[in-house]
Structure formats: structure tokens, C-alpha cells
Amino acid sequence: MRFFQRYGNAVLACVLLLAAAKAQADELLAGWQPARLIGARERVVHANETGRNYRIQVAAIGQPPANGYPVLYVLDGDGLFPLAALLAQGMHMRAAEHQASAMLVVGIGYDNGGLLDLSARAEDFTPASASYAQTGDRLSQRFGGAEAFSRFLTGSLREAIAGEFPVNRQQQSLFGHSYGGLFALHQLLTAPRDFRNYLISSPSIWWNQRRVMQDFPGFAQRLAQGSNSIVVRITAGEYEQKLAPHLPANPAREAMLQQRQMVDAAAEVANRLQTEAGAEAVVAYQLYPGQTHGTVAVHALLDGIRWLFTQCAAAPDCR
Numbered sequence: 207m208r209f210f211q212r213y214g215n216a217v218l219a220c221v222l223l224l225a226a227a228k229a230q231a232d233e234l235l236a237g238w239q240p241a242r243l244i245g246a247r248e249r250v251v252h253a254n255e256t257g258r259n260y261r262i263q264v265a266a267i268g269q270p271p272a273n274g275y276p277v278l279y280v281l282d283g284d285g286l287f288p289l290a291a292l293l294a295q296g297m298h299m300r301a302a303e304h305q306a307s308a309m310l311v312v313g314i315g316y317d318n319g320g321l322l323d324l325s326a327r328a329e330d331f332t333p334a335s336a337s338y339a340q341t342g343d344r345l346s347q348r349f350g351g352a353e354a355f356s357r358f359l360t361g362s363l364r365e366a367i368a369g370e371f372p373v374n375r376q377q378q379s380l381f382g383h384s385y386g387g388l389f390a391l392h393q394l395l396t397a398p399r400d401f402r403n404y405l406i407s408s409p410s411i412w413w414n415q416r417r418v419m420q421d422f423p424g425f426a427q428r429l430a431q432g433s434n435s436i437v438v439r440i441t442a443g444e445y446e447q448k449l450a451p452h453l454p455a456n457p458a459r460e461a462m463l464q465q466r467q468m469v470d471a472a473a474e475v476a477n478r479l480q481t482e483a484g485a486e487a488v489v490a491y492q493l494y495p496g497q498t499h500g501t502v503a504v505h506a507l508l509d510g511i512r513w514l515f516t517q518c519a520a521a522p523d524c525r
Contacts, residue, residue, distance in 0.1 A: 246288075247263070247264055248261060248263040249261075253358040255354045255355070258330070259316070260316060260363075261283065261316060262312065263312070264311070264312050264313075264367070265287075267298050271307065273376070273523060274371075274373045274375070275310035275371055275373050276373075277310045277367065277378050278294070278309060279381065279401075281380070281389065281390070282315065282382070283314045284316060286381070286383065287312075288313075289504065290507055291313075294511050297511065304515055305516055305518075310371055312363075314363070328349055329348040330352065330355040331352060332385065332388065332389070333421065334352065340415055342415075343413065349414070356396075360400045377402050377403075377524050378400070378401050378403075380393065380401045381407070381506075382406060384499065385413070387406045388409045388410040390406045391418055391421075391475065394438060395422060396428070397428070398429045399432040399436070402434065402436055402437065404439070405439050405506065406440045407510075409472060410468075411468070422482070432486075435485065435486055437517055438479055438483075438487055438490070439489075439510055440492075441509070442468055442492075442493055442494070444495045446468040447463050447464065448464070468499075473491055473493070492509070
């Protein structure tokens with residue numbers, strides 16, 4: 207009898223301990239809040255140019271130089287702004303090692319609570335076209351809003367940022383990946399002097415039967431209208447044109463990758479840009495071994511920000 211009594215007391219003690227632990231866990235969980243990104247701020251703005259709301263995130267890294275902050279605009283900011291801000295902050299903490307200087311990082315995202323707004327970015331980041339019957343995009347329905355988005359980006363948004371932060375208008379940079387890279391390439395070809403530096407990651411050149419290639423005529427003349435050379439960095443990942451070896455056979459996806467030719471197209475565009483731009487631009491191309499479309503943006507951002515710091519260190523108007 208005493209054995210069963212002692213056993214029952216032990217079970218009761220365990221139950222009470224578990225109940226107390228659960229109560230404490232519930233109390234801790236009840237106090238959780240959405241995570242904050244240290245050193246950053248955000249607001250939602252409405253763009254009359256597109257009729258859309260955007261989530262704008264900003265991180266001012268370091269003290270503003272005499273000529274104001276160089277500015278890096280990051281498309282798809284919901285997913286990529288935290289990474290860009292962290293990389294820039296991390297390098298700035300050891301500035302001498304990375305030739306790092308002050309920078310204002312601006313993320314442009316969407317007010318939908320997700321990492322991507324597929325339909326919104328498909329419209330904002332693609333150029334107007336005569337037809338959208340063969341875009342190659344099976345998920346989105348609306349396209350061709352790049353001009354309106356460009357007016358927002360280089361107009362009202364840029365002025366709003368300049369109204370709140372001391373910025374260097376001669377040192378404005380743009381980063382875009384995938385459709386964002388397509389937009390950055392379109393912006394470069396049609397209005398090359400709107401930015402000093404272009405970081406173009408895995409551009410979706412394949413979109414709408416390579417529509418963006420129609421923007422090349424007149425590029426050299428538009429570029430020649432400025433006095434300073436611009437810098438263009440185009441990147442791609444090895445497994446954006448073929449299946450990664452660890453993946454099972456997938457003939458449909460492999461056919462799509464081969465059709466889009468993202469690696470070959472990126473290299474082709476980089477070569478053509480350098481040929482047509484001549485001394486007016488510094489163009490670099492890099493292929494990242496072992497990287498897929500989902501991972502290569504991390505490398506493109508890391509090396510791109512490092513590249514910007516190096517360029518800034520060599521430019522008298524960047525300090």
C-alpha cells in the first residue's frame with residue numbers, strides 16, 4: 207500500500223511540475239512580439255504613379271559623409287532588405303578591412319505581409335510590350351508597369367528619401383534579383399544615368415521572348431549624356447540553367463531551365479553592355495558555382511555591397 211501511495215505522490219508531483227512548466231512557457235510565449243530589425247525603420251507609402259502601396263525600409267549606416275549618404279535601393283525589400291542592411295552594417299563595423307563607408311540602404315517591398323508579392327512585382331518589374339501572350343510566366347496575369355514604377359522610384363520616392371536624410375545624389379545604386387534584375391537591366395538601358403551603380407542579379411532576360419533586348423538601341427547615346435562612368439555588375443548562378451546534381455530527374459524543369467538560358471543570357475548581356483558602353487561604363491560579370499536561383503542573390507548582395515564600398519573608396523565625390 208505504501209508503495210502505491212509513494213508512487214501516486216511521485217506522479218502527482220510530476221504532473222504539478224509539468225503544469226508549472228507549461229504555465230511558465232505560456233507566460234513567456236504570451237509576451238512575444240513581432241521581431242524588430244535593429245537600426246532600421248519602415249513606413250508604408252502610396253505611389254500615385256502605380257496606384258500601389260509599398261513598404262519602404264531604411265537603414266542609415268554610419269555618419270553621413272560631407273557629400274551625403276550614398277544610397278542603395280534594394281528591390282524585393284521584404285525579403286532582401288534585412289540581408290542587405292545586415293551585410294552593410296557588418297562590413298561597416300570593420301570598415302578598414304572592407305574599405306567600408308557610410309551608406310543608406312533603402313528596401314522597396316509590398317504591404318502584403320509576405321516575402322514576395324508575385325503579382326505586384328510581375329507588373330512593376332516588367333517593361334511595356336506589344337503583346338503579353340508568350341511571357342513565359344505561368345503565375346501572373348498583369349505585366350508592363352516598369353515605366354510607372356521607375357517614375358515612382360526615381361521621382362517621388364527618391365525625393366522623399368532626400369527630404370529625410372542627407373543623400374549623395376551622385377552616388378545612387380540599384381540592386382535587383384530575378385524580375386528585379388530584369389527591371390534593373392531595363393532601367394540601365396532606358397535611363398542609364400538615373401543610377402551610378404547597377405547590381406543586376408540573375409535577370410529574367412527570358413521574359414516575354416527576351417523583350418528587354420529591344421531596349422538596347424540608343425543605349426550608348428543615352429549613356430553618353432553623363433560625365434561620370436557608371437558601374438554595372440551582372441551575376442548568375444551555375445544551377446540556373448541546369449539541374450543541381452543532388453536533385454532527382456525532372457525533365458520538365460530541366461527543359462524550362464534550358465529554354466530560359468539564364469546563365470548564357472546574363473553573360474551575353476554583360477558582353478554587349480561593355481561593347482556598346484565603351485569607356486562610359488565598367489561592366490563586370492560573375493558566375494557563382496554551385497548556386498541556384500534561390501541562393502545566388504545572397505552572394506550577389508554580399509559581393510555587390512563590397513563592390514560598392516570599393517568603388518566609393520576610389521571616387522572623390524563619394525566622401
